[in-house]
Amino acid sequence: MNHFSTSLALIFQETSRASTAIESIKHPDLSKFLVIAAILFIIGVAGVLTRRNLLVIFMSIELILNAANLNFIAFSRYLQDTGRGDPISGQIFTVFIIVVAAAEAAIGLGIVIALYRNRETIWVDEIDLMKW
Amino acid sequence: MILSGWESVFFWIFSIAAILAGLLTVMARNAVHCALFLISSLVSVAALFILLGAEFIAGVQILVYVGGVMVLFLFVIMLVNVGAEEEGRAPIFNRPAQVTAALVFLALLAGILVIYAIPRGYQAMQKRDDQAMQQANAKRDVADSHLATAATGVSRISTQTEKVGMGLFTTASLPFEIASLLLLVAIIGSVMLARTLKQEVAADDVDQEVLDEISAASSKADES
Numbered sequence: 001m002n003h004f005s006t007s008l009a010l011i012f013q014e015t016s017r018a019s020t021a022i023e024s025i026k027h028p029d030l031s032k033f034l035v036i037a038a039i040l041f042i043i044g045v046a047g048v049l050t051r052r053n054l055l056v057i058f059m060s061i062e063l064i065l066n067a068a069n070l071n072f073i074a075f076s077r078y079l080q081d082t083g084r085g086d087p088i089s090g091q092i093f094t095v096f097i098i099v100v101a102a103a104e105a106a107i108g109l110g111i112v113i114a115l116y117r118n119r120e121t122i123w124v125d126e127i128d129l130m131k132w
Numbered sequence: 133m134i135l136s137g138w139e140s141v142f143f144w145i146f147s148i149a150a151i152l153a154g155l156l157t158v159m160a161r162n163a164v165h166c167a168l169f170l171i172s173s174l175v176s177v178a179a180l181f182i183l184l185g186a187e188f189i190a191g192v193q194i195l196v197y198v199g200g201v202m203v204l205f206l207f208v209i210m211l212v213n214v215g216a217e218e219e220g221r222a223p224i225f226n227r228p229a230q231v232t233a234a235l236v237f238l239a240l241l242a243g244i245l246v247i248y249a250i251p252r253g254y255q256a257m258q259k260r261d262d263q264a265m266q267q268a269n270a271k272r273d274v275a276d277s278h279l280a281t282a283a284t285g286v287s288r289i290s291t292q293t294e295k296v297g298m299g300l301f302t303t304a305s306l307p308f309e310i311a312s313l314l315l316l317v318a319i320i321g322s323v324m325l326a327r328t329l330k331q332e333v334a335a336d337d338v339d340q341e342v343l344d345e346i347s348a349a350s351s352k353a354d355e356s
C-alpha cells in the first residue's frame with residue numbers, strides 16, 4: 001500500500017512538472033511582470049546605444065523609465081498581497097518618476113531645438129564639439 | 133498576485149504588444165513612426181498597470197505621457213526635419229562595431245536576468261512570503277467584501293486611487309512640493325534654451341560686444 005502511494009506520488013510529480021509551464025502561462029505572477037519590464041528596459045538601452053537620431057534616443061530613455069515604473073507597480077501589488085511594507089509607496093514613487101520624465105523631456109527637447117538651430121544636425125555622431 | 137481567467141489573457145496580449153511596439157520604436161526608420169510605436173507601447177504598459185490594480189497610475193500615464201510628452205516629441209520631430217534618414221540615404225544605426233558590442237552586452241544582460249536572476253529571486257521571495265501571502269489574502273477578502281465586483285469577474289473595484297491621493301498629501305507631501313518646483317524650473321529652462329538670438333537681443337540679454345562679434349563672424353561666413 002505504501003509502495004503504491006509513493007509511486008502514485010512520483011507519477012503525480014512527473015505530470016505536475018509538465019503542467020507547471022502551462023499553469024504559469026495560465027496564471028502569470030509577479031515574475032512574469034518583472035521579465036516583461038526587464039525586456040522593455042533592455043530594448044530601451046539598445047535604442048540608446050545604437051541609434052544615431054537624438055530624438056529616438058530620447059524616446060528610448062522614456063522606454064527605460066517606463067520599464068522601471070512597471071517594476072515599481074508590480075512590487076507595489078506584491079506588497080499589497082503579502083502585507084509587508086507600505087503597499088502604495090511604489091505607486092507614489094511612480095508618480096514622481098512620471099513628473100521627472102516630463103521635466104526631462106521638456107528640457108531635453110529645448111536642448112535639441114537649440115542644437116539644431118546652431119549645428120543643423122541631430123545625429124549624435126556629428127555632435128562632437130566636446131570630444132577630444 | 134496571481135492573475136487568472138480573462139486577466140491572464142489580457143496580460144499576455146498587452147505584454148506582447150508592449151514588447152513588439154518597443155522593438156519597433158527602436159528599429160523604425162522614420163522618427164514619426166518611432167513616436168507612434170512608443171505611444172502604443174506606453175498604452176500597453178498602462179493596461180498592464182490596470183491589471184496590477186493601479187488605475188490612477190494608468191490614467192496618469194495616458195494623460196501625461198501619451199497626451200503631453202509624446203505630443204511635445206511629435207512637435208519637435210516636425211521642427212527638426214530629417215529627410216535624409218527617412219529616404220534611406222543615411223544609416224539609422226551607429227557603426228557596426230558599436231552596435232555589435234552593445235547587442236552582445238545586452239543579450240548577456242537579458243539572458244542573466246530572464247533565465248537566472250528573476251526566477252531564482254522570485255522563488256526565494258515566494259518561499260519566504262507564502263504564508264504571509266495567504267494570511268494577507270484572507271484578511272483582504274474580508275475587508276474587500278463590500279466592494280463591487282470588477283468587469284473581469286475575478287477582482288473587485290479597488291480604492292487604490294483614494295489611497296494614493298492620501299499618500300501623496302501626507303507621507304509624500306514634501307517631495308510633492310519639490311516636484312512642483314522642478315516642473316517650474318523645467319518650464320523656465322526650456323523657454324530659455326529654445327530662444328533665438330533675436331529674442332535674446334529683444335529682451336536685452338546680449339552684451340553689445342558679443343553682438344558685434346557674432347555679426348562680424350556671420351558676415352565673414354557669408355563672404356566665404
